[in-house]
Amino acid sequence: MAGLSSGQRGRTLLPLHKTHPPRDPHAHTSYHTLLPNRTEELRPKTLYAGTPAMANKGPSYGLSRQVQDKIDKKYDPELEQRLVEWIIAQCGSGVGKPGEGKHGFQDWLKDGCVLSELINSLHDGDKPIKKIQSSSMAFKQMEQVSQFLNAAEAYGVTKTDMFQTVDLWEGKDLAAVQRTLMALGSIAVTKNDGTFRGNPDWFFKKAQENRRDFSDDQLKSGKNVIGLQMGSNKGASQSGMSYGRPRQILNP
Numbered sequence: 001m002a003g004l005s006s007g008q009r010g011r012t013l014l015p016l017h018k019t020h021p022p023r024d025p026h027a028h029t030s031y032h033t034l035l036p037n038r039t040e041e042l043r044p045k046t047l048y049a050g051t052p053a054m055a056n057k058g059p060s061y062g063l064s065r066q067v068q069d070k071i072d073k074k075y076d077p078e079l080e081q082r083l084v085e086w087i088i089a090q091c092g093s094g095v096g097k098p099g100e101g102k103h104g105f106q107d108w109l110k111d112g113c114v115l116s117e118l119i120n121s122l123h124d125g126d127k128p129i130k131k132i133q134s135s136s137m138a139f140k141q142m143e144q145v146s147q148f149l150n151a152a153e154a155y156g157v158t159k160t161d162m163f164q165t166v167d168l169w170e171g172k173d174l175a176a177v178q179r180t181l182m183a184l185g186s187i188a189v190t191k192n193d194g195t196f197r198g199n200p201d202w203f204f205k206k207a208q209e210n211r212r213d214f215s216d217d218q219l220k221s222g223k224n225v226i227g228l229q230m231g232s233n234k235g236a237s238q239s240g241m242s243y244g245r246p247r248q249i250l251n252p
Contacts, residue, residue, distance in 0.1 A: 074175035080105050082202050083181050089198040091117045106171050111135070112144025119151045122188050122195045128154065142169055152180065156187045 084098060084105070095117055098108035109115055113134050120127040128151035135141060145165050153162060161183035163176035185203040188196040214222075 071173050071175065074173075075102055076175070076178060077102070079178050079182070083178060083185075086185060086198045086202055087114065087118055087181075090121050090196070102174050103171070106168065106174060106177075109177065110145070110169050111141040112146075112148055115148040116144060116151075119148055119155065119184070121197075122155065122184075124193070124195055138169075145169065152184055155184065156191075157183045 080102065088095060088097065091114070095114045096108070098104040111134055113132050116129045116132045120129055120132075129147050132144070133140075135144075142165050145168060149162060149165070153159065157180060161179055163173065163180045167173040167176045182203065185196075186206055189200045189203045190206045
């Protein structure tokens with residue numbers, strides 16, 4: 001301790017390699033100060049208008065790839081053209097036209113606005129979807145598609161013919177989207193209430209109920225009739241047939 005002044009005595013001096021610069025209490029470490037040059041890189045890039053890349057699932061491999069390939073093969077490009085013509089004829093030119101291929105078809109429908117216009121055009125009076133608003137937010141687009149699905153089910157489309165929201169929004173099964181639209185068009189043609197626009201030959205008519213009412217006398221008389229499900233009541237019978245002489249048993 002020799003050579004130290006009286007003010008330095010009694011204090012422990014830290015080694016130089018352990019000393020730290022004084023910290024400013026008002027300094028704030030933020031995301032941008034840590035990565036000042038990578039701010040643009042970390043922002044989600046967009047693949048489609050208003051759609052962040054993080055919302056789209058990456059490519060699949062192995063067995064998942066094989067299953068997805070089989071699903072993709074069910075997509076019918078010719079049916080796509082027919083559906084596009086019907087939607088434009090039904091809703092008007094205000095809905096625009098899709099781009100080329102199934103990805104253009106997906107982008108055209110994925111925000112749910114065109115589908116909502118379609119289901120509303122099949123109702124004369126009260127519209128099932130009150131508000132149709134385009135949005136760049138993913139959950140808003142999927143909510144609009146869900147409203148279309150609920151309205152289509154109420155219109156008469158069965159659950160087995162209904163696609164799921166992810167089938168359209170993520171492009172998992174666009175053939176299911178075609179199936180739903182074909183079922184919707186078939187019901188519109190079958191109802192024949194004057195709201196359908198386009199060529200009725202684009203869709204097939206669904207089977208309709210043929211209800212019959214019988215009186216009590218008709219029901220009672222039907223109980224005496226032998227149904228053909230039980231066999232024929234006409235034709236050959238065993239009446240008059242002979243199988244030979246019976247065995248004769250004689251006592252000696």
